[in-house]
C-alpha cells in the first residue's frame with residue numbers, strides 16, 4: 569500500500585511505452601547528423617513542446633536537467649554567480665528542499681549573504697515581509713511552490729509580483745506542484761523567472777527533470793561541455809527519459825481538477841479518521857495544502873518506530889522527508905513552523921496519489937490507531953490524557 573507519493577511515484581504504463589523505442593531501436597545521439605540521431609533530436613524537441621505547453625511557456629525556455637536537485641542547484645548557484653557584480657544577497661525560506669538550502673549554504677561560504685525568511689505556523693511566507701527583506705544588493709529570491717513535507721502551498725503569484733516590482737529574478741521549486749496545481753507561466757505565474765520540476769514526482773521516470781528559464785534571465789552554465797540545450801546545459805540528452813517526462817506531464821496536467829477531487833476526498837476522510845486518535849496534530853495549513861498531503865505529529869512516539877510498524881503491515885509512509893531520513897534529528901521544516909523537537913520526532917507523512925483507493929484508506933484507519941496505541945503503551949513518557957487530568 570503506497571502512501572509516499574511525495575517521495576516518488578510509480579511510472580505510468582503509457583509513459584514506459586513512450587520510452588521503450590528510445591531504449592531500443594532509436595538509440596542515436598541527438599547531436600549526430602544521420603537519421604537515427606535526427607530521430608532522437610526530433611523526439612527531444614517534441615517533448616520540450618509538451619512541457620512548454622503544460623506550463624504556458626515557450627519551448628526555448630525549457631532546459632532538460634537530471635532532475636529537481638540539479639534544476640534547483642542550477643537556478644540558485646547559476647543566478648548567484650552570474651549576478652554577483654550587482655550584489656550578493658539572496659532571499660529564501662527555511663522550509664525549502666535541501667536542493668535549494670544546501671546550495672544557499674554553500675554560497676554563504678563563497679561570500680554571499682542569505683536571508684532565510686521566517687514562515688508562520690503553517691509554513692506560509694508573507695509577501696509583505698518578503699518585500700521588507702529586499703535590499704539594494706538582493707540578486708535572487710527563491711521560494712518553493714508547495715512544500716514536500718507539510719504540503720503548504722505558497723502565495724507564489726504575490727511573491728512574484730513583489731520580485732518583479734523590484735526587478736529581482738524569482739525562482740520557485742515547483743517539483744511538488746506539477747500535476748497538483750495548474751500552472752501558467754504566461755498567466756498567473758507570469759512573474760516567475762525560473763521554475764524547477766522533476767519527472768519522478770508526476771508518474772514519470774527518475775533522473776530527468778527540467779528548469780524553466782524565462783527569456784532574458786542572466787544565469788551561468790552549471791554543466792560545461794558540449795553544445796546541448798542551446799549551449800546552456802552540456803551533456804548528451806537522456807532521450808528516453810525526456811520522452812517519458814513529456815508523456816508524463818501531458819497525462820499529469822490533462823485533468824488536474826478531476827485528479828485533485830478524487831485524491832482530496834480520500835485524503836479528507838483519512839485526515840478526519842486519524843485526527844480522532846488522541847494527542848495528534850496536523851502539521852501544515854488546513855486548506856492551503858496539496859490535495860494528497862497529510863502530515864501528523866503523535867505525541868510520545870518515535871516516527872521511525874511508527875514507520876517500521878506500518879511497513880510491517882504493508883504500508884509505505886514517511887517521517888520527515890525521505891531525503892533527510894538518513895539523518896537523525898527533527899525535520900527542518902517542522903522546526904521552522906515551530907513544532908517542538910520532541911513532538912516533531914513523532915511525525916508521519918502520508919502522501920496519496922494515483923496508487924491509492926478508498927480501501928487503502930479503510931485499511932490505514934483500521935491499523936494506525938492500534939499501532940499508535942501499542943507504541944504509546946511501551947513509551948515511558950505516555951500518560952493518557954484522561955489520567956493526567958485527574
Ligand SMILES: *Cc1c(COP(=O)(O)O)cnc(C)c1O
Pocket residue numbers: 574575634635636637638640665667712714715716741743744766767768769775777
Ligand atoms: C523531490 C524533490 C526535489 C528533488 O528532485 P529529484 O529529482 O529527486 O532530485 C526537489 N524539491 C522538491 C520540493 C522535491 O520534492
